[in-house]
Amino acid sequence: MKKTENAENEGLLVRRIRNGTVIDHIDGGEALNVVKILGITGTTQEALSIATNVPSRNMGCKDIVKLTNRELSKEEVDRIALISPRATINIIRNFKVCEKKGVEIPTLIVGLVKCPNPGCISNTNEPIRSKFEVLPKGLHCTYCDWVITKDLTSHII
Amino acid sequence: MNREGEQMRHIISIGDFDRKEIDALLDHARQIDQKKYDKNILYGKILATLFFEPSTRTRMSFESAMARLGGTSLSVGSVEACSMAKGETLADTIRVVSGYADAIVIRHPKEGAARLAAEFAKVPVINAGDGAGQHPSQTLLDLYTIRQSMPIDKIDVALIGDLRYGRTAHSLASALSLYNARLHTISPKGLELPATLAAELREKGMEIVEHDDIKEVICDVDVLYVTRIQRERFPDSASYFNVTSSYRITPDLLAGAKKHLIILHPLPRVDEIDPRIDELPYARYFEQSRNGVPVRMAMLMRVMQ
Numbered sequence: 001m002k003k004t005e006n007a008e009n010e011g012l013l014v015r016r017i018r019n020g021t022v023i024d025h026i027d028g029g030e031a032l033n034v035v036k037i038l039g040i041t042g043t044t045q046e047a048l049s050i051a052t053n054v055p056s057r058n059m060g061c062k063d064i065v066k067l068t069n070r071e072l073s074k075e076e077v078d079r080i081a082l083i084s085p086r087a088t089i090n091i092i093r094n095f096k097v098c099e100k101k102g103v104e105i106p107t108l109i110v111g112l113v114k115c116p117n118p119g120c121i122s123n124t125n126e127p128i129r130s131k132f133e134v135l136p137k138g139l140h141c142t143y144c145d146w147v148i149t150k151d152l153t154s155h156i157i
Numbered sequence: 158m159n160r161e162g163e164q165m166r167h168i169i170s171i172g173d174f175d176r177k178e179i180d181a182l183l184d185h186a187r188q189i190d191q192k193k194y195d196k197n198i199l200y201g202k203i204l205a206t207l208f209f210e211p212s213t214r215t216r217m218s219f220e221s222a223m224a225r226l227g228g229t230s231l232s233v234g235s236v237e238a239c240s241m242a243k244g245e246t247l248a249d250t251i252r253v254v255s256g257y258a259d260a261i262v263i264r265h266p267k268e269g270a271a272r273l274a275a276e277f278a279k280v281p282v283i284n285a286g287d288g289a290g291q292h293p294s295q296t297l298l299d300l301y302t303i304r305q306s307m308p309i310d311k312i313d314v315a316l317i318g319d320l321r322y323g324r325t326a327h328s329l330a331s332a333l334s335l336y337n338a339r340l341h342t343i344s345p346k347g348l349e350l351p352a353t354l355a356a357e358l359r360e361k362g363m364e365i366v367e368h369d370d371i372k373e374v375i376c377d378v379d380v381l382y383v384t385r386i387q388r389e390r391f392p393d394s395a396s397y398f399n400v401t402s403s404y405r406i407t408p409d410l411l412a413g414a415k416k417h418l419i420i421l422h423p424l425p426r427v428d429e430i431d432p433r434i435d436e437l438p439y440a441r442y443f444e445q446s447r448n449g450v451p452v453r454m455a456m457l458m459r460v461m462q
Contacts, residue, residue: 119288121269126246128273143269144290145170147353 020068022090028053030084031063033153037079046070078106083153107134113155120144160276166460167275167282170291171328176335183301186455199228202461205258206232209265214424215285218449219262222457231258248277255279260461281460289322295423296328298452302445303380306419313377315341318384318404318429320350325423326384327354334363341366341374345400348390376413383422383429407431411439421445
């Protein structure tokens with residue numbers, strides 16, 4: 001009896017999808033930021049399931065995001081690495097995992113992060129997108145040289 | 158590389174230069190100073206000077222440098238008189254001006270403006286100061302002035318004044334890290350060298366010593382680099398005058414200074430240096446200002462040849 005109940009609960013949390021992307025092994029608590037990075041808002045079309053703080057043998061707890069009918073591009077996948085470098089991406093077609101890949105930290109991120117420097121030219125009406133180099137010490141604005149060293153998610157556009 | 162994939166020689170930040178390139182440019186400036194150059198080498202070339210912030214020395218010395226090389230300069234006059242005042246973006250202004258000139262010198266209040274200009278320009282861009290960011294031509298002429306008096310290697314340099322917002326101090330500190338110089342900083346509370354810059358310089362192996370009073374260090378330094386403390390950084394005039402009076406360089410303060418000490422200032426100065434210092438052999442700020450011409454001539458030749 002207990003087993004069935006557990007299985008049902010698990011089913012609610014991780015219901016299978018026919019086609020789309022499952023982002024697994026997201027650091028616990030980061031799922032909403034992952035969704036933000038992917039530009040998914042309440043007004044976009046994707047069917048979205050989010051499970052947060054799910055027990056995980058290797059990670060303690062993890063988050064999972066499932067996107068129906070959308071396969072993520074490499075650039076989108078790599079953006080996730082900035083906040084959750086252990087995440088894995090599963091591309092699902094007809095209920096089967098067709099591709100499984102890890103994320104790679106990009107060398108340059110464009111249009112994703114707002115420069116915290118109010119005097120930076122990227123915060124004006126110029127026809128440019130913000131541009132940051134990913135360095136060991138943090139994200140370096142290629143326009144004004146500001147370096148974001150902490151709390152990256154609060155700067156995501 | 159600009160947006161169309163064309164590679165050009167811009168000068169945006171002193172950080173884009175390695176030591177060898179700086180030395181080569183300063184050597185070239187010295188040759189120019191000795192009149193060893195072709196006076197018509199930039200004949201037929203046009204330099205556009207786009208200054209969206211006030212400037213006397215930088216703008217005039219670029220124009221003088223261009224004239225001495227046989228070229229001509231165009232400028233927009235005041236900011237109020239140009240299309241930016243009508244709301245045109247800098248990107249559009251740069252695209253347009255690229256069609257009128259062979260190189261662009263730009264000063265702009267926003268940090269990163271010169272980098273943006275380089276993206277949109279079809280001609281080389283030289284940064285003449287972007288907000289609190291970079292001012293590479295000033296740094297090169299500062300180094301040139303130091304080199305006239307002593308080798309730059311392993312010298313002790315004191316930076317005094319507004320080290321937080323002073324772009325000339327930031328650029329100079331970065332360049333000096335290539336020469337294993339030791340940095341001494343003396344600044345009012347709240348106007349210290351930005352922590353990120355200090356950390357970056359220390360990472361490169363530079364020794365930075367903070368001091369509360371210039372007297373602590375005056376006997377040990379080879380170069381005293383003075384910068385202006387701006388009134389608008391303080392809540393009221395009283396606290397401004399209080400602070401500036403303790404950062405003023407006077408002849409008495411220089412008792413015990415090294416014989417070969419030089420005092421530099423990017424100018425304009427207000428009260429930071431007592432006018433009596435002008436007559437002393439330590440004062441090099443007017444020479445420094447004059448050096449802007451040969452150094453900028455070398456820069457113009459670098460980007461336009």
